[in-house]
Amino acid sequence: MELTKARVLILGMDGYLGWALYCYLRNKVNIVNGLDNFSRRRHVHEIGSESLFPLPAETGQECRPIYTHDLVYNPAKVHKFIEEFNPTTIIHFAEQPSAPFSMRNSSSAAITQRNNVVGSLNLLWMLREHPHIHLVKLGTMGEYSDWIYKNNVEIPEANRIEVQYQDTDITIPTPRWAGSFYHWSKVFDSFNLEFACRLWGLSATDLNQGVVYGTRILGMADNELTRFDYDNYFGTVVNRFIVQSLTDIPLTVYGSGNQTRGYININDTMRAISLAIQNPPPKSTCRIVNQLTEVFSVNEIALMVQQLTGCAIESIDNPRLENEEHTYNPTFNKLEEWGLSDPHKMEQMLPSMLEDVKPFSSRILRDVIAPETKWTGRYYAH
C-alpha cells in the first residue's frame, strides 16, 4: 500500500523503537496514533536506572501524544480504540524486551511472559474481528538460538523447513529454542501468531530483529530524543558500550566474547518497518522477515568502540547460559528485496552515537552497568 495512505497504530509507543517510529512516520503516513502502559519506565526505575536521555512526563503539557492503555489488563479498551481509529496497520512493540529482566526473579519472569504472551494473544483476538488490518510484530533473532548454533547451516527466513527424518522428507515448523524466559515469550508469541493467521485469515509480518543500536533517527528534534538505556537489564550491547566508554569502567564483555549476533541500526529498523507497511502479505499469511544488516561478535564491537575511544575492555564471567563458540549464518534477503539498500554500517555510526551521548555524561549511573542477574541462580551445576 502507499505509505501516505497508511493509518498506523503503534502499540508501545513510549519505548525506544516506538517513539522513534512515531517521529519517523508522522510526516510520511496519513496518521499515526500510539498506545502504551508506560511499564518500561517503571521497570527501568525498579532496577535503579533511568533513560540516559531525559524523557518528558507521562502526562501534562509537554508529554508525548500517547494514550494510556494496557493489552493485558484492559484489552476491551484497546479494542474500542482500534475500532474507532480503524488503522490499516498495527505495529506491535508492546512487549517487555529484556532477557536479564526476565531471568531476575519469579515476579519479573511472570511479568514478562504474562505481558508478552497474554497481551499479544488478546491483540490476536481483536484482529479476528478486523482481519484486514496488517499486523507488524517485532520478533527476535534470539528465537532461533541453540538448535542451529552448533552446525554451519543457514537460519532460514521462513516458518517451515524441509528435513529428512527417519529417511523420510518432512516439513516441520522452523525449530526455535530460546535462552531466557523473555526469548521464550517471543517464541510463544510467534507460534500463537502463526496459528491465528492460519485460523482466522489474518495477515502478519513477524520481524525477527537483530540487536538494534543508535541514538536518533532522521526527523527527530534534539528535544525529542527517544529513550536510551545502558543499564545491565535494558541496555543492549552497543548502546551500553558507548555509554561505558565515557566512564572509567572497562567495557564488560560476557565470557569469551565470541557470541555472534545480527545487528541493525535504528534508522534501518525504521526503514524496514515502513517497507513492511508498504508491502503487506496476503491474507492467512504470517510472513517471517529476519531484520538485520550486519553480523558481529561481541569482541568485534568492543574493539570498534575501543578504537574510537581508547577505553579498556574486560572479560567477565558470563551471567547467561549460552554457547559462546558457535557458527552464525542467518539468511536475510527480504529487506533487500523490498528495497532496503545501503544500510548503515556500525563502524560509521559509532562516532555520531558518541557525540549524541556525551552531553549526558553527567547522568550516567555507574552502578547499573555490571550484570546483577545470573541465569543459573545458585543451583547451576553444569
Next chain:
Amino acid sequence: MELTKARVLILGMDGYLGWALYCYLRNKVNIVNGLDNFSRRRHVHEIGSESLFPLPAETGQECRPIYTHDLVYNPAKVHKFIEEFNPTTIIHFAEQPSAPFSMRNSSSAAITQRNNVVGSLNLLWMLREHPHIHLVKLGTMGEYSDWIYKNNVEIPEANRIEVQYQDTDITIPTPRWAGSFYHWSKVFDSFNLEFACRLWGLSATDLNQGVVYGTRILGMADNELTRFDYDNYFGTVVNRFIVQSLTDIPLTVYGSGNQTRGYININDTMRAISLAIQNPPPKSTCRIVNQLTEVFSVNEIALMVQQLTGCAIESIDNPRLENEEHTYNPTFNKLEEWGLSDPHKMEQMLPSMLEDVKPFSSRILRDVIAPETKWTGRYYAH
C-alpha cells in the same frame, strides 16, 4: 524411590485426575496433600454444565481435604506451603485442560494461557529453590500435532530428534505444533520446563498423555467419585459418548471421524503416575514419557459404544481446524519399561463405565453436548 516413602503434593487436586490420584495414592504413599483454586468448577458452571457425578461442597464438613491456593495470583502462598510440607514429589495437574474452552473467546483463551503458562512458570521458580523435588507434569500427546501427521514417521518419546537439514546431521528440539490455544499453552509449558531443568538442575517427568477415559479407580468409594464431565467443552470423547448413549442424541462425531489419537484408562494413568513417582529422573533432566496404551480413531470408539448400547451415530461439521486424515505412529515404551503391564482395554471398560453413569441419567443436561465453539470464527476461509 519407594512409594511408601513418597511425600506427594497434588496441584489441582479437585479435578478429574487430581481427586482420583488422591484416592489412589492415599494408602500407598507416606502422605498426600493437595491444592486447588477450584477454577474448574467455575469454568464448567460458566459454560452452563456441571459434573455428572455430584461433587461435595468446596468448604464445610463434607468437603475434600484440599487447601485453596492459586499458582498465578498468589504464588508466594503456594511456595510457603511447599516449604512447610517438604514434598518429595509434586504432581502438577493445575492447568485449564479444555481445547474448546480456550477457543471460545478472548477471555477464555487468555485465562487458559495465563493460568497454564504463568502458573507453571511460577512453580518452576519455586522449584529453583528446591531442586531435589521431582516434578511430574501432565503434558499432552496433542503437542506433537500436525508436524508428524502427514508423514508415517514415529512420534518420539524424547526432547530431541536427529534430522538431516541442508545435507547436515543436526539435533533439534522435537518439533511441536498445536491445534488450539490450550494445546499451545502445553507446548509453551514443555519448553519452559525443559529450559528450567537445564538451567537450574531440576528433575522433571513430562507425561504426554493421551485422552483419558473412565469413571472410577480402585480404592474409590461410591460416595467419593471424581468429577465427570460430558459437555462439549470439558467432556473428552469417550466419557462424552458414554453419556450421550443414554440420551436420544446420536453420538456427535466431528467431521470424518478418522482423527486418530492415543487413549489411556484412568486406572492406568494412576498406575503410570505412581511408577513415575517411583522412578525419578536424574538431576537436570526433563524426561518425556508418552502416556497412552491404545490407539483409536473417533469412529472406532463410536462403533464400540454403539455395539454396547445400540445408540445412533451422527457426523457433524467439525468445529475444529484439524487434519482428519493422517497417520499416527507414537512411540510409547517407557511405561512398559517401568512395569506397566496388562493395561486396561477400552472395549472391556466401556460396560462398567455405562453402569457407573446410568444411575445419574436424570442429571444429564442435553443442551451442553453439541459443540458451541467453532475454531475459525466467522472469518475462516480455508
